[in-house]
Amino acid sequence: MSELIMAPGHERPTAADLENPLYYLQNMETVVAWVANYHSDLLLELERGCLRDFFELSRAARALLTRMVMRTGDLFRTDKLSYPELGCPEAEALDELVADGWLDANPLLTLDDIFRLFTLAELRAAFAPVLEQAGLAKNRPKARMKEILQEFYTDARTLSGWFGEVASPVVRVSHMALFDRIRLMFFGNLRQSWSDFVLVELGHHRYEQVEFTPEARAFSQRSEVDTYLAMHHCRESLDAGVHAAEVWADIPAATNNPWLTSRRDRLLLELGRQAERQGDRELALHALAASGHREARLKQLRLLERMKRFEQAWAIATQWEKEELSDAEAQGLARIVKRLAKKVGEPVPSASMNPEICEFTLTLPQTGGSVEMVVRDHLSTPEAPAFYVENTLINSLFGLLCWHTIFKAIPGAFFHPFHTGPADLVREDFVNRRQAAFDQCFAALKDGGYRQIILETYAAKQGITNPFVAWPALSEELLNLALDRIPAADLKIMFERLLLNIREHRSGFPDLVRFSKEIDEDAPRYEMIEVKGPGDRLQDHQIRWLHFFARQGIAASVCYLRWQDSEATT
Known part of the structure; x- marks a missing residue:
């Protein structure tokens, strides 16, 4: 068992290989071991004992219990449990789980339980005498039959009390509340199901190694x-x-x-x-x-x-x-x-006037590509290259500059080693709880150190998942051009707006960015372009960003693409 339960500060848990037929068990063991160590002081001695006992079960029994915990509810028909990967008959694993108190082999069942567990045909056969005695047809739909039977059955009873000894056995998981508590302490919520961890290929991502301390x-x-x-x-x-x-x-x-x-x-x-x-x-x-x-x-x-x-x-x-x-x-x-x-009876406040949004229209031949790529290819030149970036560029620059702040280990941010980002990312106090650290990031924009920070982070963290950084869209060429041509002052005001409401503001950026060859300080060194094809229109969050750019003097416009009429070109 000591090999399975890992203490914080020692070997970090890893994701199971999906080629392993019992990969879900390995992932469950990771969850249980993590909570048993990292949150040991938040568990009762009885609960800690249960977790130790979990690892004392045979591999097949642990796997079957894991399968049952992952499913909805805590009641199961034993004849419906079929898991060939266990390596032994399900009955053997069930007997072990019952003997060790993990399953109740004779649970009390309500009428609702019975109707969830058994088919309409089975229910009709079981309750036919009651329905016949009441002068009711036994071929009623399931919902109607249940409604009628509720007048006759109000108490919970064992399965034999319902059906005698003819029904397939039903068992109840005895410690589901403990598993829910474990799930909460691992995920940080009860919205996520076990399958969100146990049945996913966690190795698909590379995760930032956050320092887990009791204080965090x-x-x-x-x-x-x-x-x-x-x-x-x-x-x-x-x-x-x-x-x-x-x-x-x-x-x-x-x-x-x-x-x-x-x-x-x-x-x-x-x-x-x-x-x-x-x-x-x-x-x-x-x-x-x-x-x-x-x-x-x-x-x-x-x-x-x-x-x-x-x-x-x-x-x-x-x-x-x-x-x-x-x-x-x-x-x-x-x-x-x-x-x-x-x-x-107060004066009506004067409505603030939003600046006009710059617009232009292009009429181009259809090439089969998306409207964004068609416009990008038309506008891009060696001297003024254009890139399709949409929401990726500014978010990525922010994510690289503020990497260590985003992954700062503070209470409620990280619960386990498999987070792609902080759990409180879009909550109201995300920024406030990290204000001093964000202030340091923004100070680098003021003193010029931001470029080195971004480039060093880009090199050091390549491929590690960050909720702001879109690695496939961020080439070295694009990164260097952005740092050369986008002034730090512009990055600062865009990042500030992003942090006002991350959920709302990290989308809505224009589709394209085009960098100018001009070095003159009075000339725009870059521009952002939103592309709209025939019949498409601006969305509210896009309009808000475009108004923001106009107010701040950042070059941004909307390109309306029209396709050339095929007859006009012949």
Whole structure:
């Protein structure tokens, strides 16, 4: 067992080879070993004992248990378990798991359980006497039959209590709650299933080696794991349609854990939405006001408008206007403020005028290529090369400059060695929690050191996955041209806008970049070009970037491509 459970600071876990028929077991062992070591202090002694016992099982029993844990639910018909790769009959592995307490061979089953586990034909045969005695036809559809039988069966019973000894045996996984806790501590969420790790070829990526220290863990104490599990239960209740007022009573209290706070903010946002849909507007207001999620405030203002609480909405809106906002937030707030001003007797704010977007049209023959490549090839010359970059270039330059900040080991950012990027990348406090480190990155743009940092990172980290860096699109030629021709001041303002709202702003960049041969400081040394083919139009996030470029004096335009009429060219 000592070879399987690896202590932090020793050999890093690796992904299984998919050529191994039991690769899923190897990946599961990696998960269990990682949590058993890295989060040992957050587990009860009974739980630690279970994990030690897991590795004492035979290989076949561990593999079968892994297969069952990966599937939906905790109840299984033994006759439906077929895994030839185990190397022994499933019955042998089942007997071992039952003997060691991993499976309950005689679980209590509800009517819902029975209807999930057995086919319509089996159910009709089993319940025919009851239906016949009640004077009901036994050939009813499954849902209707269940509805009728609910009047007769309200208690849970063993399988023999339902069907006698004729039904195929059913077992229940005994420690599913422990496996859920392990999954949470490994992934950092319960949204991801076991298959997201156990059944994927992790070796497809090269991962940055983040330093895992006790101080960098998202969960520093067991109570924080319990708080997350409680919030997950609340979210499941909301998704199941439970009234928001019932769920509100179960929302855990706020903690001083920033990562858990962001999760709680998202839960409160969803509860506010649900409360409003269910007609409980007062609760919706309370939930939205308590949420720090960036979407909550706009929703709160719109709800106050609908409730005709204009003065209250105006006070919140005018205060919010003073804060730094993303384009989408500023746009939504401006619309609300304009409507509210009329309601509260305040002057209607003058609408800020966006600068015009530069446009031009090209008429070119069809070559069979995409519109972007056709325009790129037409505009590109040896003196002024053009590249198709879309969202890759500026994001990549940012990712290379800020590499160590992006992969900074702070609580809630990394849970295991197989992250392609920080788990909190698009959360509201991503930048704030790393502000000092980002300030150092931006200082390099000011003192000129950024070029060396980017080039050294490009060489040292080649091929390692980064959520901003698109390696296949970033050639040395493109990288050097970009560093030569794009001024540091332009990179700074683009990076600043990117960080205002990463989810929103890392897309919408123009398709092409063309570099000028001009070295004159007064002439643009590069330009960005969005390409639109016949019938295509600009999307909102593209328009916002183009307006931003125009305001900042960055050369950017839209090229509308038209195809030459075939008859006109003959």
